[in-house]
Amino acid sequence: MNPTIKDVAKKANVSIATVSRILNKQPGYSVKTKERVLEAIKELGYQPNAVARGLINKRTQTIGVLFPDVSSMFSSDLLKGIEDIAHERGHSVIVCHTTLSGQRTMKYLQLLNEKRVDGIIFTSEAMTEEYYNVLKEMNIPVVLLATQSYRYPLPYVKVDDKHAAYSAVSYLIQKGHHNIGMISGDINDQLAGLPRIEGYKQALLDRGIPFDEKKVVVSRGFRYEDGIAQLPKLLKQAKDLTAVFAASDEIAVGALSAAYELGIRVPEDLSIIGYDNLKIAEMAIPPLTTLAQPLYEMGKAGTEMLLDMLETGQAVESRVMPHSIVERRTVKPLS
Template identity: 70%
Template sequence: MGPTIKDVAKKAKVSVATVSRVLNNQPGYSEKTKKKVLQVIKEMGYQPNAIARGLINKRTQTIGVLFPSVSSLFSSKVLHGIEHIAHERDHSVIVCNTDTDGKRTMKYLQVLGEKQVDGIIFTSEVLTEDYYRVLKAMNIPVILVSTFSLRYPFPYVKVDDKHAAYHATEYLIKQGHRKIAMISGTEGDEIAGTPRIEGYREALRDYGIPFQENLFVFGDFGYRSGCAAMKKLLERGEEFTAVFAASDEMATGALSVAYQHGIKVPDQLSIIGYDNLQIAEMSVPPLTTVAQPLFEMGKLAAEMLLTMIETGVTVESRIMPHSIIERQTVAKPL
């Protein structure tokens, strides 16, 4: 059996209450006493009991994170950032895979409530009235990532999707392209789908290029939907010299179909993606894309959540910068 808090107090010649205050960063001791207690803890190899500590500070040192698809490259990068900060700040992370249609979201919110997590990071999903009602009843801090709500104003961390999609389309236009197709995300997706469509259409409009229904097709952000969408575009027989895909996975699918049809990228067709996932660097040729700082978004969301947990003060929402990462899938049209 390892040393107890009483053993630490005895060796440091202080009370158990003082050791507890030091462990929980509470006031009531000198800097000299703090150093002495921490030194004894180090020497004895004392490990604070998380349950006992939770009874003192009313916290579990645990946060919950909800993703529509934990296995996606997008989610893994955001999660990496969240865990980096959480572990640095001595917090555990419970990850919940809510599925793409959110059918498990309510169940996992209930589980996180039962686990008495100190806060929740809610990602990529529409914040419905039901979700908001449950989150509000839990009475803990909540941060949204890659989603937001005007009706339910939880603080959020995200990129301006409309602006980023505008920037991607404008980049193709400035390369000389005027026949630009778009592979969009899921139809009806208010978070990442509709804003990226609006950005694409607004860029076309600003540069005097008419929107063509035959050059637009929905996907679902995944690789297979990118393949299917690219096949649809080719089957329609409408000429286009460039494709803006609303995710890197769909852009990679479009690249694959182009290769299967003997279409050379970027000589005959330019393709730009969205996210700057590792798959963009690994594709052949390497994919030009709009970069979202996903790791940094995860880190910032965790920092904001822990600040709210520790201070009780609501933090400001943050719009993160995006950028175009130029690789080898975009060129001027022939």
Template identity: 45%
Template sequence: MKSTIKDVAKMANVSISTVSRVLNNPDIVAKDKRDKIVEAIKQLNYTPNALARGLIHKRTQTLGVLIPDISNLFYAELIKGMEDAARESGNNLIICNTDNNQDRKNASFKVLSEKQIDGIVFTSEPVFPDNYELFKQLGVPIVLAATHSLEYEIPSVKVNDEQAAFDATEYLIRQGHRQIGMISGSMLDPISGLPRIQGFLRALRTHGIELDPDTCIEYGSYHFKDGYEAVKRLHKKFPEMTAVFATSDERALGCISYLHENKIKVPDDISVIGFDNTRMAGMCFPKLTTVAQPLYEMGQLVIRKLDRMINGEPLEELRTYMDHWIEERETVYNLTK
């Protein structure tokens, strides 16, 4: 039979309220009594009721995380970092997959509200006014992961997508490439679409490379099949390209698959660079050179920021931009050699 707080109090010869104080604010209890209670808890293998403790502290130790597409490997390391940081701070995560659907997003917010979560992590998507209204209705701290909002004062953690895309394109240029194509998300996406396009074009301008965006850029979603179809269209209209910047690893792998099927060697004939440095980047053949994001560390920092907000502690900065780097592997050929 499971032990209760009454059993602990009886064994330690103290009141139930004293046991409760040890569980929730141990420093105010005399050491001798505290030691007796701790020993009784160990002997009885007593586990405090989480709901009861939540009522005492007016917290549930539960955080909600909204993910637009859980099947995307981008989120594996991000969530792992969140989970590890949550454990460190005594919190649990509820993961909600919104599937890029507004109705599912609204339903997720409703569930999280009913669960009385202590805070929310909102990932990847822009914060539109209707999202912000939902945030306000929930009345809990919010931190943005792999996205940000310049319109609203919401803490965020991400890389500088425009600069990262510039660095990826400049890396190709420094390898001797001037006929560079791009597979991108929509220009209407203000988080990872438009900024990466702007970074790509800025790098071309900086190095005096004149390419028509209508010719050298092809658009599509971030899935493998979208990358495959996008590079198919791109290669048809821009056959002289020697390199492709794909703005996600999954797009890049779709690109490599198409090139392989059409007897176009990577990197000998066309070089490919991706974006994210997900696990698949090091598993494919040839191994993918990519722009690396510190996804695990990003997940950790997001939860640590959120926990500080929940505890009423000040944040060192509102918007945090983490370092990125080029992870060199095997898919980019140096034309200058």
């Protein structure tokens, strides 16, 4: 028969309430009492029951995370940051793969509600009225990660996409490039698609370079296949480009592959800069110069904010994270 919390309390000569406070890291006991209880737990081989603890303190020590695409390197970097902080602070993580499907997202929100998660991190997707109403009814802390909402009062952690894209294109201009094309993500994506196009345009205009719509091709997403498909299209409609800004590293690496197939040397014939600084940027041939988002740090920051809200019951301020250029070998300076 498995030992119970009552057995631990009896062996340590303390109350059940004291054992419960020690297990849940609550105050109200001495160091010696804690040592005596932990020793009793060890000797008895007691395994705390998470469900039972949850009934007592109304916490399950779990958080839910919703990702549009769990297979992407982008998501994996965020998730590592999330899990490191969650486990450090005694929480487990339930990951949900929504595939940008509204129906699937609603299904997972219902599941997380049934699992009584303590809080939710909502990533890389627009917050709709339908989602928000469900989250409001759940009455638990929510943090938006790599996304934000102007309409709903939810704290967020993200990079300023327009400013980051502006920095990437400005870098190309500083290297002597003026005939710059762009392979964009979905222009209807208000979170990452449109802001990065706007940053591209603004960088050109601020330096007196006219914007030419023929120098921008729009993809359906931000994947490797989009870069392969769109670079030939871009070069066909915009002659004599010296550089290309890709709206993600996966697009950029796809463009590198397409350039190789076309016999175009990078960076000798064409410079390419990406966006994200994923692991694939280091692995590319040649290694990709890119605009870095601190994805791991963003995951950590979002989780810290969520758990702080959970522990204090107080609102937290949103955070705009810094971005930077990581120079590798795909951008050639022009004299």
